[in-house]
Amino acid sequence: MPAEVQPSVLKLAQKLGLDIEEQNNFIESLLSGTKAQSAVVITPTAPKDYTPPFSTIPTDNLWGHPSILIPNSQDQKVGSHTDYNQGYYYPLDISSVWETAALNTLHQTPRRCLDLCAAPGGKTILAQTRLHIPLHIANEVHPKRLGILRHNLKRCGFTHLYTQRLRPDQWADQAPESFDLLIVDAPCSGQSLIAKGIKNPGCFNQSVTGGNAKRQKGILLSAIQCLAPGGYLLYSTCTYAPDENEKAMAYILKRNPDIKAIDLPALKSWQSQISDFPCYRLMPHQGVGAGGFCCLLHKEGNTDNLPELSDELLAWPVAQSSITQLDE
Numbered sequence: 030m031p032a033e034v035q036p037s038v039l040k041l042a043q044k045l046g047l048d049i050e051e052q053n054n055f056i057e058s059l060l061s062g063t064k065a066q067s068a069v070v071i072t073p074t075a076p077k078d079y080t081p082p083f084s085t086i087p088t089d090n091l092w093g094h095p096s097i098l099i100p101n102s103q104d105q106k107v108g109s110h111t112d113y114n115q116g117y118y119y120p121l122d123i124s125s126v127w128e129t130a131a132l133n134t135l136h137q138t139p140r141r142c143l144d145l146c147a148a149p150g151g152k153t154i155l156a157q158t159r160l161h162i163p164l165h166i167a168n169e170v171h172p173k174r175l176g177i178l179r180h181n182l183k184r185c186g187f188t189h190l191y192t193q194r195l196r197p198d199q200w201a202d203q204a205p206e207s208f209d210l211l212i213v214d215a216p217c218s219g220q221s222l223i224a225k226g227i228k229n230p231g232c233f234n235q236s237v238t239g240g241n242a243k244r245q246k247g248i249l250l251s252a253i254q255c256l257a258p259g260g261y262l263l264y265s266t267c268t269y270a271p272d273e274n275e276k277a278m279a280y281i282l283k284r285n286p287d288i289k290a291i292d293l294p295a296l297k298s299w300q301s302q303i304s305d306f307p308c309y310r311l312m313p314h315q316g317v318g319a320g321g322f323c324c325l326l327h328k329e330g331n332t333d334n335l336p337e338l339s340d341e342l343l344a345w346p347v348a349q350s351s352i353t354q355l356d357e
């Protein structure tokens with residue numbers, strides 16, 4: 030075990046409600062650095078009845094989707110085919126697919142979605158693939174990442190979506206109670222990168238996880254202001270730290286009695302053992318990629334008519350050629 034991660038990883042493993050054997054499995058898988066596992070989403074750009082130029086298996090019935098496939102051999106370089114450049118499929122980590130399984134459980138297709146931390150676009154594409162939401166704004170605060178997001182959405186044929194680059198607090202001011210689905214795929218310490226063999230120095234340090242938790246709570250406090258009564262918020266991260274996961278959710282639930290965490294029967298076997306409300310953690314030794322966390326929140330009430338959105342908020346349809354042009 031590399032010296033720099035040893036004590037903090039051990040400490041983390043002890044906090045996760047795992048028995049000793051599972052703690053050891055977790056640490057071993059994490060430090061193996063071999064848990065990257067990709068999936069591909071077949072996009073609207075692909076021809077009818079398209080099959081990728083590599084062999085695939087379907088995703089699990091419980092948390093997958095017919096348009097999301099797993100390359101049979103993980104040695105496949107899925108990004109090296111012309112079909113990838115054509116946008117016929119979008120590759121992402123299989124844990125991301127698992128993290129959006131909650132969207133399959135919504136009783137009605139949301140009318141409007143705000144995807145607050147959207148670049149490079151994986152969750153946006155997964156949400157559209159699962160739900161075909163009529164009005165979907167993919168928001169990204171980081172200008173360079175916004176460009177990548179727009180490029181990916183356009184290439185893959187999601188041209189009816191909109192993009193934006195507002196901070197979460199600006200959204201709270203400009204679009205209160207305006208969305209019946211919020212997706213917060215939060216910036217996090219990214220501990221699961223280690224399980225993929227990617228260096229991420231300091232990701233287990235309390236100062237790093239604590240700093241991320243603070244930012245996540247801020248984003249979430251703004252996000253819930255944008256949520257219409259009766260709406261849902263999907264929160265996810267790609268880290269294992271309870272501060273950024275269960276504790277961030279507990280913080281929101283405690284301050285908002287009208288918001289509840291929803292049971293997700295499809296993810297029952299991954300239910301977190303360290304919270305008294307339903308939320309789900311995927312660990313690298315469980316065979317579905319490097320791991321992550323998700324929780325679906327529901328705000329009580331219902332809204333027949335969502336408030337109108339201003340023209341500025343809808344100023345950047347993906348179909349429009351470039352943001353630079355729009356800025357001029």
Ligand SMILES: C[S@@+](CC[C@H](N)C(=O)[O-])C[C@H]1O[C@@H](n2cnc3c(N)ncnc32)[C@H](O)[C@@H]1O
Binds near residue numbers: 148170216
């Ligand atoms: C985990 S990544 C999102 C991944 C994306 N949802 C996907 O599936 O491809 C988190 C994103 O949040 C953005 N971000 C960073 N700080 C933020 C903040 N304070 N408020 C909102 N977004 C932030 C980052 O630029 C990053 O693109």
